Amino acid sequence: TRSTRPQRMLKAVQKNATRGDPLSVISAIDRFCRHSEWAMNVGDEKGTILDSVVSEVNPAMALELGTYCGYSTVRIARLLPPGARLVTLEFNGDYAAIARQVIEWAGLEDMVQLVEGASGDWIPRMKEHFGVKTFDFIFLDHWKDRYLPDIKLLEECGLLRKGTVVLADNVICPGTPDYLEYIRNSPSYESNYFRSHLEYTKAEDGLEKSVYVG
């Protein structure tokens, strides 16, 4: 049967990127998505905003919801300080298998814990199962109608601390209206919108950066 887009993306990484070189993995995926087949990676333009926020936070403990093929996982993990850890949740087994290989090609498997499962099931188990106290940085890029329930779940599970930075992709396109309304009106967060474009297109999109103030 015909290969899937994630499989073709992985092939492009294995063909065009150098093992152990995260930047070459990132550019191989961006080239594939720009010149061959569009895919829903955060992309290079929003990716530089993601990079600057990760570098500023310099997280010891980071969380990503929605691994997909591992593009943003590689973008984040390459910037982590030694000893830091990125937990990324992906409940589609096919995508998780591709992402694991992309992360390994980048040589970042030691920094990344890819958990195959749903955020709703695993967020409540982060403390006892992964020894997580709180997260310093969280990247939301999974189903858009799950941003709001999952940020509330993270609060309830005590996984946020004063200063935790939550960065949300796609707050304009496809859009996360209920999440935006909540996070911008909650006294527990200081939010800023970083205007950009939908990956590999001229359409408007952006990232919402929210700092938990407790």
Ligand SMILES: O=C(NC/C=C/[C@H]1O[C@@H](n2cnc3c(NCCO)ncnc32)[C@H](O)[C@@H]1O)c1cc(-c2ccc(F)cc2)cc(O)c1O
């Ligand atoms: O839909 C978009 N992203 C969704 C990502 C889903 C990935 O995350 C995984 N996932 C989902 N929910 C959960 C979950 N928990 C929730 C369920 O229990 N727990 C664990 N993993 C989860 C999926 O298996 C996928 O791997 C998107 C669309 C456009 C877009 C824009 C314009 C267009 F025209 C078309 C498309 C642009 C973007 O940047 C986008 O991110």
Ligand SMILES: [Mg+2]
């Ligand atoms: Mg996205």
